Amino acid sequence: MTTRQQAVTLDDKDPLASFREQFLLPEGVIYLDGNSLGPLTKAASERLRQVIGEEWGQGLIQSWNAAGWHVMPQTLGNKIAKLIGAQPGEVVCADGTSVNLFKLLSAALQLRPGRRVIVSDDGNFPTDLYVAQGLTKMLGGDHEFRLVGADDIPAALDETVAVLMMTEVDYRSGRLHDMVGLTKKAHDAGALVLWDLCHSAGALPVDLNGARADLAVGCGYKYLNGGPGAPAFLFVAERHQNAIYPAIAGWHGHAEPFAFEPGYRPADGIDRMLCSTIPVLSIAALDAAIDVMLAADINHIRDKSIGLFELFAGLVETRCADFGFQLVSPRAAARRGSQVSFAHQDGYAIMQALIERGVIGDFRAPNLLRFGFAPLYLRYQDIWDAVDVLHDIMATEAWRQEKYAIRKAVT
Amino acid sequence: MTTRQQAVTLDDKDPLASFREQFLLPEGVIYLDGNSLGPLTKAASERLRQVIGEEWGQGLIQSWNAAGWHVMPQTLGNKIAKLIGAQPGEVVCADGTSVNLFKLLSAALQLRPGRRVIVSDDGNFPTDLYVAQGLTKMLGGDHEFRLVGADDIPAALDETVAVLMMTEVDYRSGRLHDMVGLTKKAHDAGALVLWDLCHSAGALPVDLNGARADLAVGCGYKYLNGGPGAPAFLFVAERHQNAIYPAIAGWHGHAEPFAFEPGYRPADGIDRMLCSTIPVLSIAALDAAIDVMLAADINHIRDKSIGLFELFAGLVETRCADFGFQLVSPRAAARRGSQVSFAHQDGYAIMQALIERGVIGDFRAPNLLRFGFAPLYLRYQDIWDAVDVLHDIMATEAWRQEKYAIRKAVT
Numbered sequence: 137m138t139t140r141q142q143a144v145t146l147d148d149k150d151p152l153a154s155f156r157e158q159f160l161l162p163e164g165v166i167y168l169d170g171n172s173l174g175p176l177t178k179a180a181s182e183r184l185r186q187v188i189g190e191e192w193g194q195g196l197i198q199s200w201n202a203a204g205w206h207v208m209p210q211t212l213g214n215k216i217a218k219l220i221g222a223q224p225g226e227v228v229c230a231d232g233t234s235v236n237l238f239k240l241l242s243a244a245l246q247l248r249p250g251r252r253v254i255v256s257d258d259g260n261f262p263t264d265l266y267v268a269q270g271l272t273k274m275l276g277g278d279h280e281f282r283l284v285g286a287d288d289i290p291a292a293l294d295e296t297v298a299v300l301m302m303t304e305v306d307y308r309s310g311r312l313h314d315m316v317g318l319t320k321k322a323h324d325a326g327a328l329v330l331w332d333l334c335h336s337a338g339a340l341p342v343d344l345n346g347a348r349a350d351l352a353v354g355c356g357y358k359y360l361n362g363g364p365g366a367p368a369f370l371f372v373a374e375r376h377q378n379a380i381y382p383a384i385a386g387w388h389g390h391a392e393p394f395a396f397e398p399g400y401r402p403a404d405g406i407d408r409m410l411c412s413t414i415p416v417l418s419i420a421a422l423d424a425a426i427d428v429m430l431a432a433d434i435n436h437i438r439d440k441s442i443g444l445f446e447l448f449a450g451l452v453e454t455r456c457a458d459f460g461f462q463l464v465s466p467r468a469a470a471r472r473g474s475q476v477s478f479a480h481q482d483g484y485a486i487m488q489a490l491i492e493r494g495v496i497g498d499f500r501a502p503n504l505l506r507f508g509f510a511p512l513y514l515r516y517q518d519i520w521d522a523v524d525v526l527h528d529i530m531a532t533e534a535w536r537q538e539k540y541a542i543r544k545a546v547t
Numbered sequence: 548m549t550t551r552q553q554a555v556t557l558d559d560k561d562p563l564a565s566f567r568e569q570f571l572l573p574e575g576v577i578y579l580d581g582n583s584l585g586p587l588t589k590a591a592s593e594r595l596r597q598v599i600g601e602e603w604g605q606g607l608i609q610s611w612n613a614a615g616w617h618v619m620p621q622t623l624g625n626k627i628a629k630l631i632g633a634q635p636g637e638v639v640c641a642d643g644t645s646v647n648l649f650k651l652l653s654a655a656l657q658l659r660p661g662r663r664v665i666v667s668d669d670g671n672f673p674t675d676l677y678v679a680q681g682l683t684k685m686l687g688g689d690h691e692f693r694l695v696g697a698d699d700i701p702a703a704l705d706e707t708v709a710v711l712m713m714t715e716v717d718y719r720s721g722r723l724h725d726m727v728g729l730t731k732k733a734h735d736a737g738a739l740v741l742w743d744l745c746h747s748a749g750a751l752p753v754d755l756n757g758a759r760a761d762l763a764v765g766c767g768y769k770y771l772n773g774g775p776g777a778p779a780f781l782f783v784a785e786r787h788q789n790a791i792y793p794a795i796a797g798w799h800g801h802a803e804p805f806a807f808e809p810g811y812r813p814a815d816g817i818d819r820m821l822c823s824t825i826p827v828l829s830i831a832a833l834d835a836a837i838d839v840m841l842a843a844d845i846n847h848i849r850d851k852s853i854g855l856f857e858l859f860a861g862l863v864e865t866r867c868a869d870f871g872f873q874l875v876s877p878r879a880a881a882r883r884g885s886q887v888s889f890a891h892q893d894g895y896a897i898m899q900a901l902i903e904r905g906v907i908g909d910f911r912a913p914n915l916l917r918f919g920f921a922p923l924y925l926r927y928q929d930i931w932d933a934v935d936v937l938h939d940i941m942a943t944e945a946w947r948q949e950k951y952a953i954r955k956a957v958t
Contacts, residue, residue: 162605176604193587194573197580232823234797263798266811270796364827385681386645387674400677412643415829416775
C-alpha cells in the first residue's frame with residue numbers, strides 16, 4: 137500500500153464499517169490499546185444510565201429480581217459462551233480473572249486426584265503464574281507448579297500433572313498457541329487443560345468444546361469492551377461441573393442462596409462456581425457491550441484483524457525500515473492473535489511520543505511496543521495514520537533530540 | 548409518641564436532617580431496606596457520570612493513572628478505615644465479601660501455624676459459614692470448622708483454634724456481639740479474630756484497633772450505599788500484614804505489578820491482599836457514597852439509629868399490640884445494630900403487603916420481618932408513616948381476606 141486513499145478504499149468495502157459509530161471514541165485519538173481497555177460503547181453508556189438512575193435509583197432492592205440482576209452471571213455467561221464455543225450453562229461471569237483462575241486451578245486438582253502438578257509456560261501472563269504459585273504453596277505437600285518454555289510443554293506433561301494452564305494468545309508477542317493440539321497432548325497425558333482467553337475472546341474465533349477444553353477464564357475489559365475492571369468469565373465443561381466442590385464456597389454458589397441454610401450445598405452445574413454478590417454496574421456495562429459484539433460475525437472480525445495487522449506490519453517494515461523496529465509477533469496469521477509487537481531499544485520513549493501525538497498503544501518492558509487491533513472500531517485509514525505518525529516521530533530532528541534527552545535522563 | 552407532629556418535631560431538631568437531600572430516593576417509598584441495598588446518592592450518580600463518560604470514554608487506558616483508578620483500593624480503603632477504627636494502610640477495598648473472607652481465613656491459618664480450627668457461631672451469615680466450610684474441606688487433614696451457638700463461643704475457644712469468625716451484628720435479629728470481650732477471649736486462647744462488619748460499618752461506631760481485632764471484612768452495598776454488588780473491604784491489622792503469603796496471589800498484590808515478573812513477590816503491607824483488577828465503576832460509586840457518610844458524625848448516626856428503633860418498636864408495640872408481632876431484636880440499644888426484627892406467623896404476606904404500599908423492608912425465613920434504619924436519609928416521620936401503613940394493613944378486612952387467601956394458597 138502506497139497511499140492513504142488505498143486504506144480508505146478498504147474501509148469503504150469493510151463489512152464491519154457500521155460498527156464504529158456504536159463506539160464513543162475521543163476525538164483525535166487512534167486507539168490501539170483495546171487489548172488493555174476497550175472503549176465505551178453507546179450501548180454501555182445507555183445501559184448504565186438505566187441501571188444507575190432507574191434500576192438502582194428507583195427500583196432499589198427490588199431490582200435484584202425485577203431487573204434480572206440475580207441472573208446476570210448466567211445470562212451474560214450464555215452470551216459470552218457464543219463467542220468461545222461453549223454451550224449455554226457452561227459459562228458464568230463474575231469476579232476477576234485472578235480469582236477465577238484460583239477457583240479453576242483448585243477445581244482441576246480435585247478433578248485429577250493423586251496428581252499434584254500444575255504446568256504452564258513462562259510466557260504466560262504473570263497473574264496466571266502467581267495464582268498457581270500461591271495455590272501450590274497454600275496446599276503444600278508435594279503440590280508443584282512447573283514452569284517451562286512454551287515449546288517444552290509437551291515434554292513436561294507426565295503422569296503427575298493435573299492441569300496444563302495456557303493463555304491462548306501470548307500477551308507480549310501475540311503468539312497464538314495451538315488449542316486443539318495442546319489440549320490433546322494434555323489429555324493424552326491424563327491431565328486437564330485450563331485456557332486463559334484474555335487476549336482471544338472477542339478477537340478471534342474460539343472453540344472450547346471443539347477442542348474438548350476442560351476449563352477456561354477470560355477478561356471482560358479488553359476486546360469485550362466491558363469497561364475498566366469489568367468482571368471476568370469462567371468456563372467449566374459440562375462433564376466436569378458437578379464433580380467440583382468449590383474452593384471458594386460462597387452463598388451465590390449455594391443450591392438455595394436465599395434459604396440461608398447453615399450448611400453449604402453446591403448448586404447444580406456451573407452456578408456453583410459463583411461465590412460473591414456481583415458488581416452490577418460493572419457487569420451491566422459488559423453485558424451491553426457484548427450485545428454489540430454478538431451482532432458482528434466473528435469471522436469478519438478475524439479477517440479484518442488479519443488485514444489490520446498486515447497493513448500495520450507492512451507499513452512499518454517499508455516506511456520505517458531504517459529505524460530499527462524488529463517484528464516480534466509471528467508473521468503467519470494462523471500463529472498470532474489480534475496485536476502486533478515490535479521490539480525497539482527506544483521502545484518506551486517511542487511509545488510516549490506516540491501517545492503525546494494521539495496514537496495510543498502500550499509498552500511492555502524491556503523493549504516492546506504493542507499495538508492491539510479491535511476491528512469493530514478501527515479503520516484501515518487509522519492504521520495508515522498511526523504509521524504516518526510513527527514515521528514522523530522517527531524521522532524528525534526533534535525526536536532524535538528527545539530520544540537522547542531521555543537516554544541521558546535514564547542513564 | 549401519639550401524633551405524627553411529634554415525629555416531625557424530632558426531624559426538625561435532627562442534626563443529620565440535611566443529609567436526606569443528598570440521596571435520590573424514589574417518590575412514595577419509605578425505604579427500610581438500606582441494610583440490604585443502600586440507595587443512590589447524588590454524589591455517586593455524578594461521579595459515575597464522570598467515570599463513564601470522561602474517564603473511561605475520553606481518557607481510556609490513561610485513566611488508570613490520570614484518574615487514580617490504580618490506587619482506588621487504597622484511597623477508598625483509607626476512607627473506610629475512618630469508619631471502623633483502623634489506621635491508614637490497614638484497609639483495602641476490592642472483591643466481594645466471600646472472596647475476602649476466603650483470603651483472611653486462609654491468612655489466619657497461616658498466622659497460627661499448628662492450629663487448624665475455625666470457630667464461628669450458628670447465627671453468622673451463611674456465606675461466612677460456607678467459605679469456612681469450603682476452605683477447611685479444601686485444606687483437608689485435621690482442618691476443622693467448628694460451629695456453635697453464639698453463647699457457647701467462649702467454651703469453644705481452645706488451643707486448637709486458629710481463628711474466631713464473628714459477624715458483629717447478627718443479620719436476622721440485629722444482635723450486637725461484644726467485639727472487645729470476644730476478641731479478648733479469643734486472644735486469651737491464642738486465637739485470632741475475624742470480624743465481619745457487613746451490618747455495622749456505617750451504621751454504628753466500630754473500633755477495630757481499640758478492640759485489638761486482627762482481621763475484618765465488610766460490605767460496600769448496605770449501609771455504605773455503594774450500589775448493587777459494590778466491592779467489599781478487608782482489614783488486616785498492621786502487625787500481621789507482612790507475615791501473610793496471600794492464598795490468592797494475583798498480580799495486583801505483587802510488589803511490582805507492572806514489572807511483569809514471572810515470580811510472585813508479595814507487596815509490602817496491605818497491598819498484598821489485592822489480587823484482581825478492580826471493577827472501577829462499582830468502586831467509584833462506593834467512593835462517592837463514602838464521602839457523603841464521612842461528612843456525618845458517626846455518633847449522630849448511632850444516636851438517631853437508636854431513636855428510630857425506639858420509635859418503630861414502640862409504635863408497633865402500642866398501635867399494633869393486638870396483631871401478634873413479637874420483637875426479636877434485643878431491646879437494649881447497647882446490644883443491637885441498626886435494624887429491628889419482628890417475628891410473625893404471617894411475616895411473608897405482611898411484608899408483601901407493606902411493599903405493595905411503598906414500605907420496603909425485607910423478610911427472612913421462616914417468619915422474620917426485618918426493617919433497617921439508615922439515619923442519613925430516614926426521618927422520624929417516615930417511621931411514623933411506616934407503622935401507620937402496617938397498622939392499616941393489619942386492621943382492615945381486606946388484609947384478613949388477603950391473608951387467608953395466601954394461607955390457603957400455601958397450604
